[in-house]
Amino acid sequence: MVVYAPDRDLKDTAAGTASIQPATKVILAGHSHLTALTVNHVKNPPALRALRQHGNLHVLEGTWPRDPAYWRALADHAAGAHVVIVWGGNEHNVSFFFQAAFAFDFLSNKVKRLVPSFQIVSQSRIRRRFNEIDLFELDRVLPILNARMPASVTLVGTPPPKKDTEALRKLLEREPYFCDWAAQLGQSVAEIKITEPHIRLKMWFLLQDMIAEISERYGARFIPVPSELQDEDGYLLEQYWHPDVTHANAAYGAIVLRKVLEQVAR
Amino acid sequence: MKKGASHPYLTLPDTAFWSRSVARSYDARALVDPAAPLLRADDKIMSAGSCFAANIIPFFESAGFPYVRTEFVDEADRYGYHLYSAAYGNIYTARQLRQLLERLAGSFRPIEDRWRIGEAVIDPFRPGLPDPAGSDEEFDLILDSHHARFREAIRRASLFIFTLGLTEAWVSKADGAVFPACPGTIAGAFDPERHAFVNFRSSDIRDDLLESMQLLKRFNPAIRMMATVSPVPLVATASGAHVQRATAYSKAALRVACEEAAQYWPDLVYFPAYEIVTGPHSAGFFEADLRQVSPAGVQAVMDVLFHHSETPASTADDRARREQMRRAGELSKALSERECEEMAADRAPEPPLEGEDRPAKPDGAG
Incomplete structure (x- = not known):
């Protein structure tokens, strides 16, 4: 059973966040998980929008999917600012949300469970796939940002996976577009195999490690997902689910934003 | 012919005479005289061998014969691991096949079983496998998984097709473990103190084939084996001979081994891919490098094979x-x-952060 955060809770967390006033300009940017932190609008060309009447908090809005023009615009605004990026976060879902050609598992130092009957693949194989999807681009964007002398660059951890497979299936069934798409490919949303939760969790942990490693390589700060948003295993707590398969809600975003501002802007 | 004379050749079929079956009226299909269909309607095929073995796999699938696959590798890999039933890559010699099967049975474990290169742990017996393990623990898990899937493929298959490619190999001096490629060519480093060249004799190959057959049947008593010899010449030889002469020896030894093994074991049949591609009527069956078999050559082989096979039951x-x-x-x-x-669309149902500016609605109402 998925319980979504009521508006009252969202306002409470938002109020807590609003009390932090950054002294230096803060720019939030990134891919779709950024929308948990702030409402985003399609802007072409990309443009900064102030998030508060008073203060230095901004979001860089642009077109979806993000394109080179978006990252160039971020670089153009970066001088002297604290740049906060929510990069990717769906790499593990892009390739592996559904159990594709074979059931696999891999060694993880975060999740001990391993299904020996599944094909065991190397962690480097998963890493290569994540890099191919979009992490290679982060490797290009960060040095460009650094060259513009920002006050700091911060990468923010992305939402953990959602554990309850059947709840996810129900969410899928609410998406007519996807159901039609699946049907055209001969798939039934009701029956399609979703990758085991513990494997999705492993991939997410690996993704966080990779983003942290890239951050470190370029002298950027990495802020992991606050543990209060996760259950004891690391899955996203259900009260922070956005009603789709991959994203977190604004309550999640408010807590993450508070953590970010505490570290970046005080 | 002398009147009243009699001798064994008088009763032989046309296929016993070069003049009647090769010089004239040549039909490659006549090279096969199977006692039973080569491929049965319900066959599930597993295959291994040299590069030529990889070339013929798509033909089975397009003809409708299920090709067993139990281990998956990204198709981007350079060395064809993704093509075979369990990602074992090319297996060029009968000794290598025998040792792999012995490893599956637990009766052989190579002493030089991994190469540590930087942060990677490389499998010397799958040296070109993409994305190697990053630790011994991970290596062991992946290897165990590979072996389990190899065994599973054998259990699922009804026919194991092995294309023998080489007599020459590089082995570990410690225990004779055969590497699929000379250390240092794809991965690892060649060490003359640890690595040695061998050129197997036909009797070695025959015995390795027969032992392999026994090992296959240990995992799947009903499995049959088809042996072929790759028509592809050696890319290089370490024997000291001219590469053409080395090729002639290699193919002859492999061919003898197949013949003798097939005579010994009824469940092992020889299929004459080598003869079809290299015979007197094989013009156009090689590419310009005179080594790679052309699509026409591969097609000729498969035409003969399928001619002597049942129609696949259901795929x-x-x-x-x-x-x-x-x-x-x-x-x-x-x-x-x-x-x-x-997510690109505004997520209106959720409230903005306190103090957050909401843009005006498109119609200007807000």
Whole structure:
């Protein structure tokens, strides 16, 4: 059973966040998980929008999917600012949300469970796939940002996976577009195999490690997902689910934003 | 012929005479005289061998014979691991096959079983496998998984097709473990103190084939084996001989070994791919490098094979399953893209942060 955060809770967390006033300009940017932190609008060309009447908090809005023009615009605004990026976060879902050609598992130092009957693949194989999807681009964007002398660059951890497979299936069934798409490919949303939760969790942990490693390589700060948003295993707590398969809600975003501002802007 | 004379040749069929079956009226299909269909209607095929073995796999699938696959590798790999039933890559010699099967049975464990190169732990017996392990623990897990899937493939298959490619190999001096490629060529480093060249004799190959057959039957008593000799010449020889002469020795030894092994074991049949491609009527069966078999050559081989085979019983389920798996990958990507597109639209149902500026509605009402 998925319980979504009521508006009252969202306002409470938002109020807590609003009390932090950054002294230096803060720019939030990134891919779709950024929308948990702030409402985003399609802007072409990309443009900064102030998030508060008073203060230095901004979001860089642009077109979806993000394109080179978006990252160039971020670089153009970066001088002297604290740049906060929510990069990717769906790499593990892009390739592996559904159990594709074979059931696999891999060694993880975060999740001990391993299904020996599944094909065991190397962690480097998963890493290569994540890099191919979009992490290679982060490797290009960060040095460009650094060259513009920002006050700091911060990468923010992305939402953990959602554990309850059947709840996810129900969410899928609410998406007519996807159901039609699946049907055209001969798939039934009701029956399609979703990758085991513990494997999705492993991939997410690996993704966080990779983003942290890239951050470190370029002298950027990495802020992991606050543990209060996760259950004891690391899955996203259900009260922070956005009603789709991959994203977190604004309550999640408010807590993450508070953590970010505490570290970046005080 | 002398009147009243009699001798054995008088009763032989045309195929016993070069003039009647090669010089005239040549039909490659006559090279096979199977006691039973080469491929049976319900066969599930597993194969191994040299590069030529990889070339013929798509033909089985397009003809409708299920090709057993239990281990998956990304198709981007350079060395064809993704082509075979359990990602074992090319197996060039009968000794290598025998040792692999002995490893599956637990009766052989190579002493030089891994190469540590930087942060990677490389499998010397799958040296070109993409994305190597990053630790001994991970290496052991992946190897155990590979062996389990190899055994599973054998259990599922009804026919194991082995294409013998080489007599020459590089082995570990410690225990004779055969490497698929000379250390240092694809991965690792060649060490003359540890690595040695061998050129197997036909009797070695025959015995290795027969032992391999026994090992296969240990995992699957009903499995049959078809042996072929790759018509592809050696790319290089370490024997000291001219490469053409080395090729002639290699193919002759392999051919003898197959013949003798097939005579010994009824469940092992020889299929004359080598003769079809290299025979007197094989013009156009090689590419310009005079080494790679042309599509016409491969087609000629498969035409003969399928001529002597039953029509596959049913493949709809297998094909549908594979297609469904492929589509699952597409759906994962589609799902993420779709959700990201949806996130691109303003998420109006959720309240903004306190003090957050809401843009005016498009119609200007807000």
